[in-house]
Amino acid sequence: MRVFRRHGFRRSSIEQAADEAGLTRQALYHHFPSKEALFRAGLERLYEKALAAETAAAKAAEDADASLADILIAEIGARLGTLFAALEGSPHLEELFSEHLAQARDLYQTYSVRFAAEVAATIARVCRARKLKLASGVTADELARCVEMAIHGTKSAYPAMQPADAFLGQLAVMLRMLVAGAFVPQAAPPSGKSKREKS
Numbered sequence: 001m002r003v004f005r006r007h008g009f010r011r012s013s014i015e016q017a018a019d020e021a022g023l024t025r026q027a028l029y030h031h032f033p034s035k036e037a038l039f040r041a042g043l044e045r046l047y048e049k050a051l052a053a054e055t056a057a058a059k060a061a062e063d064a065d066a067s068l069a070d071i072l073i074a075e076i077g078a079r080l081g082t083l084f085a086a087l088e089g090s091p092h093l094e095e096l097f098s099e100h101l102a103q104a105r106d107l108y109q110t111y112s113v114r115f116a117a118e119v120a121a122t123i124a125r126v127c128r129a130r131k132l133k134l135a136s137g138v139t140a141d142e143l144a145r146c147v148e149m150a151i152h153g154t155k156s157a158y159p160a161m162q163p164a165d166a167f168l169g170q171l172a173v174m175l176r177m178l179v180a181g182a183f184v185p186q187a188a189p190p191s192g193k194s195k196r197e198k199s
Contacts, residue, residue, distance in 0.1 A: 001042045001086055008092030009039060009099040040104045046086050047111040051118065054079040058122045068126050069179040072147060073172045075122060079115060080151075080171075084164050093160045112148065120144035133184040143182050150174040 003016045014035050018028040032038040057078030061071040087093055101108060124140040126132065134143065151171060158167040 001046065004039060004042065004096060005087055005090040005092070008090075008095045009035075009103070010095065014038065036103050039099070040107060043100055043104050043107055046083065047107065049086075050079045050082040051111070051114060053082045054115065054118055058118070062122075062126065062129075067179075068123070068130075068132070069176045071122060071126060072119065072175050072179065075119065076147070076151065076171065076175065077168055080161070080168065081164075084161065093162065097160060116141075116144045116148045119147050135182055135184055138182050143178065146178050146182075147175060150178060 003012050003020050006012075007016065012035065014028055014032070015025050017035075017038055018025045021028065028038070032041060054075050058071055058075040061074040066074065087096060090096065120140045120143070123143050127134065127140065134140070154167060154171045154174060155161060157170065161167045
């Protein structure tokens with residue numbers, strides 16, 4: 001992935017990747033029959049790292065008793081942060097994004113489903129633990145789909161998801177709005193005592 005980040009997909013070669021890994025070209029070809037196969041394997045590993053980061057961030061935020069919106073922001077931020085870090089500083093971002101869809105659309109679709117399922121599991125788990133009630137017609141799966149649509153919608157304003165801080169900031173605003181509208185408002189606590197909002 002360092003070679004692809006440095007040279008882009010089209011100008012990278014198996015020879016460059018072998019040099020970077022300290023292998024002979026033949027040794028690398030033993031594991032990856034083509035540059036395309038190597039790129040796919042790198043993307044799959046990156047997606048797995050992003051999924052693991054997402055899961056760990058959600059657990060840490062839940063353990064810290066964060067609101068559901070903050071849990072989702074941490075979860076999605078960890079996923080995207082892992083993806084951003086892998087390509088950080090590359091002058092070939094747009095090419096790599098387009099090639100990743102051209103070379104590995106099936107991987108992208110598979111992991112999109114897995115990412116959405118992870119978000120849905122987080123929503124369902126937090127709702128159960130905190131006795132939060134989703135609004136009529138809204139399910140954890142449906143809210144997770146809306147979260148994923150918010151990510152893709154934010155990408156339309158930041159096609160290469162850059163600058164990352166601006167992208168993530170706008171996404172956080174959208175996630176807070178989604179969560180706020182997805183739940184039945186909780187009754188005010190008795191005797192004027194403040195109750196921390198959990199969603």
